[in-house]
Amino acid sequence: MRIIIERSNLLKALGHVHRVVERRNTIPILSNVLLKSEEGALRLKATDLDIEVTERVVAIDEQPGATTVPAYLLYDIVRKLPDGSEVNLTTNEEGSQLVVSSGRSRFRLQCLPEIDFPDITTGVFSHSFKLPAAALARLIERTQFAISTEETRYYLNGIFFHTIESEGSLKLRAVATDGHRLARAEADAPSGSEGMPGIIVPRKTVSELQKLIGDADDESAVDVELSESKIRFTIGDVVITSKLIDGTFPDYQRVIPTGNDKALVLDRQSFAQAVDRVSTISSERGRAVKLAVSQGQLVLTVNSPDSGTATEELPVGYDADEIEIGFNARYLLDITSQLSGEESVFMLADPGSPTLIRDGGDSGTLYVLMPMRV
Structure with a gap:
């Protein structure tokens, strides 16, 4: 693999994907980010087995290939390179090392093979719809603070999204509670969300989603696809896929x-x-x-x-x-x-x-x- 890419583009993409990587891992491959060349682009992917984030960035693809390298290490290297520089990413013939070079700087990083990298995105999504980024951001901001951190009641460790008939129209509602306080926000339900299952989006996914929406254009839309066990958000060139919390959210209407x-x-x-x-x-x-x-x-x-x-x-x-x-x-x-x-x-x-x-x-x-x- 040999790719030339603008340092700013690579840094922004790494900033989006490396955050889901846990700093301590018992499985070495989960500490890595997957780099894969595509026609005129580089695709980056990172996961913790519950969340997966991918992003596609424009690059000069001189030789196709794929590898995985330590996510935080690569992010720190690119972050410290000079503004406006170009970064060359090249694997050796054995595929055991990635050479990162820019100007007079040169780094050799140990690689793990692409074939070992897990993929959690398989499966069929039963519902899909578009939601304005500003509307989704509002639903999250108004409710996120009330998410429980008590691990024993794991079904409260996220935001409950569902559709409900309210005042003659269909609403998409977000609810979070920790047993001491409850927050509820709603927006007009987008076309395609009718009949969607009630889902609990985990706290970490909500946090990452909020950061990605913050980096996006206010006028942009978020593509949402979901099933009973997974949800996928597409914001521009970034895709975040997450497992949902497997549990039943309590009947919150009774406490209002x-x-x-x-x-x-x-x-x-x-x-x-x-x-x-x-x-x-x-x-x-x-x-x-x-x-x-x-x-x-x-x-x-x-x-x-x-x-x-x-x-x-x-x-x-x-x-x-x-x-x-x-x-x-x-x-x-x-x-x-x-x-x-x-x-x-x-x-x-x-x-x-x-x-x-x-x-x-x-x-x-x-x-x-x-x-x-x-």
């Missing part, structure tokens, strides 16, 4: 309160800043913030046995019965950071029941937060 009748309307930014200030007194970010709500006024209080107390008052819109309720400070800040409108609405019931939070700037999202005892 419907009878909360005490509406607390507040300024999102002022509230978030106040929560951040009063929680400074606490040695633990997860300590409860007490919200004492009365006519037109909210008092936030944090008590710390070690440091003392902090209080702050805010003017709010509220005309129901007085109530005192506590929430995890970090969870409140996580949710308020996702809200886009100037005003937020907290629908309260009583100190022991979940609270419903609506975004004044985005009717397609809602959040549920479990209270803490204070």
